[in-house]
Every structure is written in C-alpha cells, then in structure tokens.
Amino acid sequence: MIIILAAATMLVLATFMACVLGWANVAFHVDVDPRIEACIDALPGANCGGCGYVGCGEYAEAVVVDGVAVDLCPVGGDACAEALAGILGVEIEQTWPFRPVIHCGATRENRLGRTEYRGEQTCTAANMVAGVQGCTYGCLGFGDCAAVCKFDAIHVIDGLACVDYDKCVGCGACEKICPRHIISMTPFKVSQMLAVTCANNDFGKDVKAVCNVGCIGCKACGRACRIFTFQEGDSIPSLDYEHYDPEEMDGLQVALQKCPQKRLLMVGNPSEKDLAATADEEVPEIVKPDFKTTVDKTQWHG
Amino acid sequence: MASDGPTAGERFLRGLIPENPVYRQLLGMCPTLAVTGGMKTAMTMAGAVAFVLICANVLTSLIRNLLKPHLRILVFTLTIAAFVTIADRVLAYAMYDMSQELGPYIPLIIVNCVIICRCEVCASKQSVVVAASDAAGQSIGFAMALASIAAVREILGSGTFFGLRVMPEAWPNWGIMVMPPGAFLTLGLLLGLANWIGAVREKRSGAV
C-alpha cells in the first residue's frame, strides 16, 4: 500500500511539475541565437584581444549580432574565419595577412645621445622621460612589445625590437603597446616586404645628430620609384602598399641603391642575395598566415 | 567525438590520475572536505560514491537514446537520487554508526558534481561498457584522492590510520587537522602539490 502511495505521489508530483515546466517553457520563451555558442566554440579561445574585442566571447557575439567581419581573429587564421563563415553562412573576403613592421633600424651602437636611465625599465615609462636617447622617434629597446607578445615572436636584439616572422601571427598587440608608435601592421603580399625602417621625421642634420643610420629625408627613393610617397610635411617616405607590386623590383632596386643611408632606409627590402634566392619563387596570390620568411637573419625588419 | 573517443580501458586509466575528479577537475569538493577526517569515513564515502556513480552511469548509458536534451540533467539527478536513497538505506542498515557519522553527506552525493559531470560528459554519449569503466576509473580516482587527504588528516590529527595508532605515543595530535580549517588547508596544500608535480612532469616530458 505504501509503495502504491509512494509511486502515486511521485507520479502526481512529476505530472504536476512537468505541466508547470512545460507551460513555463512556452510562456517564458526567450530566443537565443545558438550561433553565438557555435561561434565561441569555433574561436580559439586565446582571448588575446587581437580582434579588437575584449575576448573571444564578445567577438562571437559581435560577429553574430552586429554582423562584424568573420576574419578578424588573427590567431585562428583562415580556418577559424571559414568556420565562422560556415556558421553564419557568409562568404569570407580574403585579406592580406598583416604583420608588424618596426620602423626603426638603429641598433644600440647606432643611437646617439643616450643617457643612463633610472626608473621603471619599460618603454612606456622611459618614453615619458626626456633624454633617455637622442632620437625621440626610434625604438627605446626596453621591450614592451616583447613582453606583450603572447607568441614569443618579438625580441629585443642589440637594443632594437626585431620580429620573428616564423612565430608571429599578426595579432597586433605590439603595435598597440608601442609608446612611440613605430610598429605598424603591414599587409604582406609576399613573404618579403619592403619597409622604411626609420621614423625620424626631422631634418637630415638633426637626424644625424641622434642616429648613425636614420633616414635623412633626401627623397631619393621617391624619385627612383613611385611607390615611395611623401605625405605632406613628412621627410620620411611612406610605402603605397596598394600599388606595391613585387614584379616592379627594378625601380625598387634603384631606390635602394640611391638611398644614402644604405644600411638603413630600405631594410624591409630583401638584400640582393636574398632577392636573388627568392626571385624565381612563385609569388602566391594570397599569402597564407603560416608563411615563412627566409631572410630573418639578415637585416629584415619589414 | 562520440564514436572515436577513448576506449574503455583508456577511460578507466584516465580517471585515476590524468583526470582525477578531485585534483584535476575540482569536482565533488563537499564530501572531499567533509568526510576526510578519518580513513574509515572517507573510504565509506568513496564506496558509496562508487556505487552510485557506476549504477548511474550504466543506467544513463542504457537510456541515453531516450533522453531529450533539456530534460537530461533533471533525469540524471532523479536517477542519482534514487540510487543515493538505496545507498543511504543500505548503509543505515549495515553500518549504523558510520551512517550517523556521515550524516547529511550521504544524501548530498546526489548533488556531487562528479556524478552529474560523468553522466553528462561520458555516459550519455557512450556505450554501457565504456560508461561503466569510466565510472569505475573515476570512482577509484575519487577514492584515491579521498584516501590521500584522509591519510594526512588522520595521521597528523589523531596519530592513527584506520583507527590504529601509527604515531609514537609522544606525538601531540594536531587538533586542527580533524576540524574544518584543517580540511581546507590540507586540501589546498595537496592541490598545490598535485599541480606542482603535474607542472614538473609536464616540463620534463616537454624537455624530452
């Protein structure tokens, strides 16, 4: 008898609860986009912030709700973008892989006017103290970028930050942290890119006073090759990457040779030897994020 | 994931150390802290958990195809509650003193995360054999964890092991060990130790 009572109690209870819950499920129904969950699963979960959002979850929400581009995740790369696109049912536009370029090429011995600095040994701190080094544009070499890199892809060598392109995924953390803004994210159309590795915008005389290898603003490169453009008021050439065409190496060669600060100005460009070695290689139309550069050991900062 | 998962044997082994429920997954903390004052209570608890875990896993695995996703957890808990009731009654019948000592912690097995977690993660997707071996592995892992904590606490706290005197007569009992603070501190430090050993081993395997 007790058993029947127990069973009956349970049954009544279960039926009652089931009814209530079932009713509640209908009455309190809220739509949630299951795609957000799916997107979070698809993202790598490094929460690096490379996409510009606080974390992977927020990016996932932004992708689904606000229709933000799916290829912003630098860590997951193409695979991740494809996965997101698959979830959302959109096409991905292919973009160039962006990699940091350090616009300074002066190693420690090339910098002049350095004074012993006592204080927090970080670039951001040192940048606020005048007179740490003569050049107010160039790399300070305390390695904030190296510290912020989650991929061990940037190191301070001889007082100059250098990117290890084998490891770099292009998250852009170094670009954001650099207090002197000498790191820029550059579209890498080929495995070796041209870059101007000086940021000093002063007159030649003033540059020479603070650096052995800085750009003196002679504008010879601009006369030699049209992809070097000079913005209003700049003595430093800017690279017009839109029109950068690896085929047009002749003009670049001339520009390189014309540059009086040889060691410095075009370090982004492969040296002649490397150029010869890679000249015959086929240039892929879209460079995959896992591309490797062959010239890291040379003066290759771009 | 469902089909090409680890085999039954692997799952069994995993439960012991690599996925130890207490040290690695931080599950089932309540009994871990509450009943490890002595080896006897700890082992009784481990036995009860093992019984419930294995039964629940097997049953869940059997009915896994009948479950609606949103009712799954509810069904798991009800299943577990049924088994816990059985375990509770059996224990009260067979070992009345022990059952009194464990008090509310036996019914609290119902909400022991280890069991729900294994039902959810493993049993609801795997065949009966795999689920059972997984449950066995997890149970033994859980028992090992309880034993390690209980051993430290009982030896330091009462100078005994399974009630037998192991420390010299002059040993002053560390009263704190059999009380709540001792439970927290012991588990905290052992957890740190486990993590440290894990890190060292990982480093070593990485180096090789």
Add this chain to the structure above:
Amino acid sequence: MEHLSELILVAVGAAVINNFVLHYFVGICPFIGVSRRVDMAFGMGCAVTFVITIAALLSWVFTFYILRPGAPLAVMVLGAGADLSILSYIVYIFVIASSVQLVEMYVRKFFPPLYKSFGVFLPLITTNCAILFACLEIMKYVAVGKGAEPWGLDTSLVLAIFGGIGFTIAIVIMAGIREELDHCDVPKSLRGAGITLIVAGILSLAFMGFGGVDRSLKDILHPPAPVAAAVDDDNGEIPTTMPAASPDSKPADLTLNTDRRAAR
C-alpha cells in the same frame, strides 16, 4: 518571545557560527568558482539565498504534509500514518531542480538585466549542495519522531534565509580577498583553487572564534535555571568537535575550568 529567541538562535547559528561553507563544507563549488569578483559573488550569494528560500518553502510543505511519518496525506489516503521519507531525496532534488528552472525562465523573460547579472548563476545552483543541505536540515527537524515539536514554516525559512546570508557573507569576503590576490605573487601551483582553499581554511579558523556564541546567546535570551545550566554547559559546540580528551594523554579541551569542576 520564546519562539522569537528560538528564531534568533537559528538565524545566528546558520549565518555565522555554523556557516554553511566554512563549517559544513556545502556549496564549495560555487564558493571556489564564482568568487573571483565581489559583484559576481554578491550576485551568486543573492541567487543562492533566493533559491534556498524557495526550496525550503517547498520542501517544508512536502515534508510536513506528505513525507514525514504521520503526515496528513498518508492519513487521508490510507487512514493511517505512513512513512514516505524514503521518497524525500528524490522529491527534494526534483523540487529544487524544477524550481530553479522555473525561476531561471521567469527571470530571463521578465527581468533581462537581472538575468544578465545573476541569472547566469542559476543553473549552477541546481547542483549546489547548500540548497539540498538546507532541505535535509529542515527535514531533520520536521520529520522528528513523536514527542518533539516539528519545526514550523517560519523556523525553516529563517534557517534557509540566514544560511543563504551566511553563504553570501562567506563568498563576498572570499571574493574581496581574491580580488586582492589577483595582484599578489601567489605560487603558480596554488593559484586558483589552492589558494582559495587555504584562505577558506584561515577564514574558517577565524569563524571558530564564534564557537559558543550561540550558547551564550541562549543564556542571555532565556536565562537558564541555575541548576540546569551547569549540566547543559558540557555539551558545547567546541568540545564535541575536539578530539576526545583521554585522562593520561594531554587534555585537549578548551573549557578546562569547566571540565575540572565537573570532574571534581
């Protein structure tokens, strides 16, 4: 008055002296998991208090009318008292799970901001031992045998609410400490759960200071008859949890004076 002081005792006991987390070890999972930030911890504490109250209400109703020996239901149906307490665990968990789900759906629908801040904790609470523990405690005092007065609904609710408040106090304190610890150089292997447990250990040490406060409170609230008190004194909170004092080894009792007097 008598009843009120009884309620106060239950409240103080549940909130601080026998804190759910630090004394009974229930609700450890959220205590470790959701104590990273003070505001989240407070949200969790509120959610637990809320659910625990509802669960206590329902479980009292079920225990009192259906499950306890001699409950009205059995009397009504069978014409005689029957013990349905074997069902109690299943009923409790059933009640908790469904009420949590119900509350979650309700809050989600009608109070989206609230849901965003504390609703996310609700599913976690289903498996929170603190709730079930409160139900079991209530059962213990409702399903008493003959002779003793079963707890009324008010006492049960006071236990639940103050248990929840005790949980909130503990988790908020812990969250405050953990926010601080974020900036401390804690050894790597102890970060996270390890250090939290150690801090909980020290907290629980500190809470031991409350040992005996309930008894003094009882004495103050309803002063004992002079003779009875002396006997009552020896069943204190602390001595029972201490290792038993054996005459030839060192005595391990804090209330030494009392004991010596008793021995004499």
Add this chain to the structure above:
Amino acid sequence: MTEATDNNQQTDTPPRAPAGAGPVIHVAPSPHSFSKSLTTRWMMADVLLAAAPLVAWAIFQFGAEALLQLVVCVGGCVVAEAVFTAMRGRCPLGAMKDLSAPVTGVILAMSLPCTAPWYVGFIGACAAIGIGKVVFGGLGQNIFNPAMVGRAFVMICFAWALAAGGYVQLDEETAAAAADPESGMAMTAKEPLDVISQATPMDVLKTRIKDRKEAAPTTSPARDDESPVALSRLFLGNVNGSIGEVSTLACLIGGLYLCWRRTAAWQIPAGVLLASVITAGLAHLGGGGAGLSMADFVGYHMFGGALMFGAFFIATDPVSSPITPKGRWIFGIGLGLFIMLFRTMSVFPEGVMFAVLMMNAVVPLINRWTIGTPVGGPVPERK
C-alpha cells in the same frame, strides 16, 4: 627584456661632459628628492624596538622559559622564511633583508604562553610564515596577519597548550585553587606564588561570570565587589598570560613609540580601545559585569588579556590592515567589537586572535568601500 636593458646602460655614451673629468649625469622621472627618514626595513626594526619592553618584561616575569619561547619562534620564523622562499625559487637572503620574519617571530612568541612546549612555537612559526605569508607571495601581500595565523593554527592544534590549561601549571594545589569557585577570587592573596601557576586574568573573569550565572545571586556580595586581580597588577603585568600580553605598561610604551614613529597607524588602536571601552561599559550596564564596579570591569577588560598587545602590535600590522584613515577607524572599531563579542560570549577566554583574523578577512572589502573622493570630486566622465 632585462638583459637588453642592462646592456643598454653599459654601452650608453656619456652625455655632454662638463669641463674636466666631469660627472656622469643620468635621467630619471620626478620626484628627485626622497624622504630618507624611513624605509621598509626601518619600519620592521621599529616594531622590534617597540617590542623590546615587552620582551624585557617577559623575561623578567617568566624567566628562561620566555627566552626559550622567543628564540624558538624567531628562529623558526627565520628558518621557515628561508626554506619556503627557497622552495619558491627566490633568493632566501633577499627575503631575509626586510626583517619581517623576525618581527613575525617576536609577535608570535609574545602571544604564546611560556609553558607551551617548544614544538608549539616552531609549528606556529612554520604555519605563520608558510600559510600566513609565503603562499600569498611574501611580505606585503599577505591577507592575514602571519603571526595570528600561526597562533590560531597552534591554538586549534594544541588547544591544551594555549588555552586556559596552557597557562596554569597543573600542580594539584593550584589547579584546585583555580578550579574552586569559592577560592577562585582569592587568587590575589596568593601573590608570592609563582605567577606562572596563576590562572590568566581573562580566565578568572570568564570563570567568575560563569560562576555568578550558576550560583544563586545571593553569594556574599562583599567578595564580589573586589576586582579578581588588582588593576595595578594587570597594568604592570605581574600576572600570568601569554608572555607579551601581560604588561599593559610595556605594551603602552612600545605602542606609543610605534604610533609616534607612525609605523603604526594611530587610528587602529584608538578604534579598538574606544570600541572595547564602550562595549565593556554596555556589557556592564547590561548586567554582564560579574559584580565588579563599572570602572573595575572596564579597566579589567582594558588591561587584562591581549587587548593592549593586540591593539598596538597585532592589529597595526600595516599589510593586513586597511590603507585609508577612514578604513582604519572602521577596522579598529570592528576589531574592538569582535574582541568583546568573543571575550564575553564565545567559549574562548580571549578573542583578540580570532577578531584580528576576522577583520583581516574583511580588509579588502573595507578598502573597497572607503575609497576617498579626490579633492575636487571624482574624475568627470570623458565624452
């Protein structure tokens, strides 16, 4: 990064050299002037200095046993600090330099009774440094007062050594005398007796309150009115107790020195004393006065037990107390309330240790709630 910076400094070209073999100048952020009066190490040394009267009194009062306790605790702390820091892969000497381990050791020793066996002090020291300090990351990062963590640990571990029994040497006569409710109050008459064999003042009070509760209120009122232990003796420290806490005078001398040096924040002891005086007064009004006069009862609470020691030496540990003046007031007052609560209501005769741990735990919350508004109001939101 560090490597690179070091190199930087080595190879830097000297700046424009002034005439002759000029000095090498360097650059640094402001300010360029520093108050040289105080360093962290000096703060620690201050505490040691301030503890000197306590130590002196302890040795005078309790003799070699106190000295032994001190040596064991300080030694234990130093060794534990070295070992645990080394275990963390840090240089143990670096951690030694700040003198914080000896400070913890002295405070711990001062809070133990001299009769506690040596291993009590040693285990307390290990617990203090280990789970009280090093697990949190060392000096300046601990949440709880290390010495109190250590003491609480041994207190709960070896209750018999620290609680009432720890103070009283259990020879038959004294035990009987202490236990006898009739002669308990006659303790004052036994002055020639070795102080170690007396019950501690707080214990006497506790027993007395209990006795009054149990006994019929018609007990001889004459005896009830006198203080259980003369206040002057409590003030001077000619009583039994933890070796550092007994002398109110020594605590005051050391504590005022600390406050004067501003090594200790004066708000904390002020808050503690204020709160406990008021609470004791209220307790007396509420009928918990154990038959003493109001002044005696309050004075007894002030001078007896670890209140003074706790207020000046333990609670003022800067690391585990709030940082803002307002927070310190709250901390001090809360501490006073908890001390009195534990003293009057819990099973323990003394509440300072638990109260300190309790308040330490809420310090992060106090800090959070007492953030001052900047002069001129909060920073306006940027548009």
Add this chain to the structure above:
Amino acid sequence: MIASSDIPGKGSFPRGVHPPEGKLLSENVAVEIPPTPAKVAIPLLQHTGSPAESLVKIRQEVVLGEAIGKPTGFISAGIHATVTGKVAKQGVCTLPNGRHVAMIPITAQGDQFEGQQLWDDCFGGDWPVEGLDQYTREQISRCVSDAGIVGLGGAAFPTHVKFARNDAKPIDTILINGCECEPYLTADYRLMVQAPEPIVTGSLLAAQAAGAKNVIIAIEDNKPQAIEIMARAAGSTGIKVAQLKTKYPMGGEKQTIVAALGRTVPTGALPLDVGVVVINVGTAAAIARAVVRGKPLTHRIVTVSGAGVAHPKNLLVPIGISYGELVDYCGGLRAGAARVVAGGPMMGFTLGNLDTPVTKGTSGLTVLTAADVAHAEETNCVRCGRCVDVCPLNLVPAKLAVAARHEDWDLARRYHLMACMECGCCAYSCPASLPLVQLMRVAKAKMPRS
C-alpha cells in the same frame, strides 16, 4: 601689515609633505645678469597649446623683442627674439618635458642689451599703481597676448586665455602665486624681494583684465622678507598679502586656491570655474612690462642651485640660452653631480643633454648630487598608507601603483587614477621606494579611454 588673517582660506591645505627646502643656497644671492650668449635657440613651442609658426627665414636679421613666431590658434603664444642677431637654420630640440619641437637658433650680432640696462628695462624704474584704468580689458589682454606671455611658474599656460571674458563664470579674485614651494628654487623670491613694484602693477593690470575685484598675493611663511616687502609695495592699492603655511605642493594652483580662498576646484576643471585666476609673480611682472612698456617676454629669472653646482645663483637670462651655459656661468658642475633637473626636485624634469634651451616656463635648474638622489632599494609595498597620508588630492597611491603594475584599469578607475596631478608627494615619502609617480604616469598613458 601682514594680512593673512583676512583671507577666506585657512592658509593651508590638508596633507602634503615638507621636503628639505635647500633654499639657503641661493636665496640671498642677488639676481645676476650674465653676458649675452653667442647663440640662443628659441623653441617654437614653450607653452601649453599649439606651437607658434615661424615668421623668419634663415639669415634674417632680427632685433631683441622682434616677433619671430606667431601664435596659431587661441591657446597658443607668440615667440620673440631674445637677442639681436641673425637667424640660423631651423632645427629641432627636445625640451626637458619630452616635447620634441622646432626651434629657431639666433646668433647674437651687434649691440645687445646687457647688465644693469637690461635689469632696468625689465624690472627697474617706476611702475604706476594709479591710473591703470586707462587700459581697457581688451587692451591689456591684447598686450599680454602680443607679448607672448605664458605662466612662468612652470605649466606655461598662455596668460591671455585666462583673461578671456566669460560671463557665465565671472572672475572675482586674482591670486598672485608667490609660494614657490619647490625646494631649491628662489627665482620668484628674488623677484619679490628685488622688484616688488612691477609685480604689484602687473597684479592690478591682471585684475583689470579679468574684471576681478580682489587681488591676493599668496606667499609661504618661510619667506618673511618677501611677505614684508610685498606688503609694503602693495601699500594702499587694496592688494592683500596672504601668508600661507610652508608645505609642498602649496604652489600648485589648486592647493593655493584651497589655502588662500577656501575654494575647491573640481577635478578636471580650471580655477576659472571657481572664479579665480592664478598668476605667478613672474608673470605679473611680465604683464606690467608688456602693458606699461610694451615689451614682450624675452628674459626671465632662473635659479641655478643644488649641491652639484659650484656657485648657486639667480640669473636673469634671455630665453633660449642653453642650460649648459647657465651651469658654466655658475662655475660648472661639481664632481658629485648626478642629476641635472630643469625645475625643482619634486616635479622637475631631468636633462640628458645640457644643450637644451631655457624656455619661458623654466624656473630653475637644480643640480643634485648622487647623495641627494640616493634611493633605497625598492621593496615590497607594505601598505603602510604613508602615501595616503600625504596625497594632497586624497588618493590612494599604493593601490594605484598595484593597478598600474597589473594594468587593472577597473581598479585604477575605482581609485580615481586620472585625478592624480603627479606632484610626487607619495613617491617622496614611500618607505618602500616605489616609483609611484612614474607608475601613475605610465598608467595614465596606457589606460584605455572610456
């Protein structure tokens, strides 16, 4: 005589520190006028705001006081030639505060204004205190603007901006700041002692320009002589002299306003918002010179002091002279010199290169020895709260430092990081030798704006 009793403020502000003053080195040394340097380098940006635009070409001849840079925009100031000579090729220089700016070098040629003649032109002679009504508000403001006058106390905020008419926030009080709370610096003190008259005239003119009724000259009580002289010079003009407590940073304008007027400037607002204009004594003298004599700001008094310099002095020098020349004039650096600081030791900026030119905001050059800047090794913060006890803004620097080190911007915001004015009191008194100010500066730079 000393009218400190009838100021509305309490004469002090809460908290703050008392660094060793070090003023004895130069306080009794009368202002000297070194010979005109062979070359000056005049930065085009010496003030807060946008840089001036060059008006001269290379090899152009300029005379003393000729405008060579014109202001660009409202918050900007003109630049004038400070010697007679020829413009050399424009270059750049890095000022001690880190600004990297264009500068115009001028090589001295021909007759120069020197010695007593220069002093008389700047500060000597008669200064009217009556009949200043002849100058209208706009006239004064324009004169000040044309003369390129900026705050000479250090921040170098263009002065004419402070006089801009704003009917919503009328100005009632001009506070002339003669506190000079930075250790070592005595330039303002010497000016007050040696040339009180132009200060008084300038104060009255400033009041006229701002439409303010009250003028209060605030001086710390460690300069009794200056207080007396200023009070005498103020005479019956209605200017009050307030004696304030000696305390750092009394000279910070918000602290001066609290101490002298009892008003609190809201965080992120300007003194204008509480109806006050604060003007440095040097600025006041420059205003008088610009309005009464029509001369632009070309020279200023600079203290060269500190244990690291051979003969501490106060010098009246043309703007654009290099710091190196000042040091050389004062006998060069002593062997122990370790830090050369533009400004005082609390908020001054170190120089890596002594070729840097003196600007309008340069109040002094302090050369500190290795012993002065010796700093105990950094230890862990023990939360002693000393920084809280000294912070004039009632912040919690220790917590801010933790937030900065861990880049916890929530915490930083909760503790009002952005209210910090980097006065250095906390770092000065920190027993753990934490670089608190620098940490806060870095945190402010890094903290995301939102």
